[in-house]
Amino acid sequence: xxxxxxxxxxxxxxxxxxxxxxxxxxxxxxxxxxxxxxxxxxxxxxxxxxxxxxxxxxxxxxxxxxxxxxxxxxxxxxxxxxxxxxxxxxxxxxxxxxxxxxxxxxxxxxxxxxxxxxxxxxxxxxxxxxxxxxxxxxxxxxxxxxxxxxxxxxxxxxxx
Numbered sequence: 001x002x003x004x005x006x007x008x009x010x011x012x013x014x015x016x017x018x019x020x021x022x023x024x025x026x027x028x029x030x031x032x033x034x035x036x037x038x039x040x041x042x043x044x045x046x047x048x049x050x051x052x053x054x055x056x057x058x059x060x061x062x063x064x065x066x067x068x069x070x071x072x073x074x075x076x077x078x079x080x081x082x083x084x085x086x087x088x089x090x091x092x093x094x095x096x097x098x099x100x101x102x103x104x105x106x107x108x109x110x111x112x113x114x115x116x117x118x119x120x121x122x123x124x125x126x127x128x129x130x131x132x133x134x135x136x137x138x139x140x141x142x143x144x145x146x147x148x149x150x151x152x153x154x155x156x157x158x159x160x
């Protein structure tokens with residue numbers, strides 16, 4: 001069981017990162033304010049909050065926070081292995097026109113389909129993330145130790 005002080009400290013960290021939904025934040029805040037000696041967050045609630053804080057709710061892709069974490073790990077591992085990595089950025093041209101013409105529901109479907117297609121183009125060790133709006137980013141990790149071969153590998157993925 002966690003003490004109220006520990007939970008309050010965790011809550012402050014979540015507030016600072018602005019990753020909790022208002023509903024989850026309000027529920028945890030209300031419990032902490034009631035002065036309970038301890039709070040029990042079920043594993044499912046904790047997993048849901050973690051999932052929400054690290055993934056885009058529409059596409060279920062990693063968000064910028066998780067992308068940054070993956071990028072740090074990839075850079076660290078690259079320094080050890082000597083392999084190159086690549087980053088690709090994708091911005092959907094004229095996406096606003098889709099939302100304006102066909103409504104946001106259709107735009108959401110386009111974003112979900114884009115996410116699914118991007119995931120199908122990369123390896124399991126790579127990362128595709130939604131940065132927000134119509135922006136996506138991809139980390140191609142652990143490519144080749146030869147720079148030219150790594151560039152070729154990145155271009156193959158880019159052209160998919």
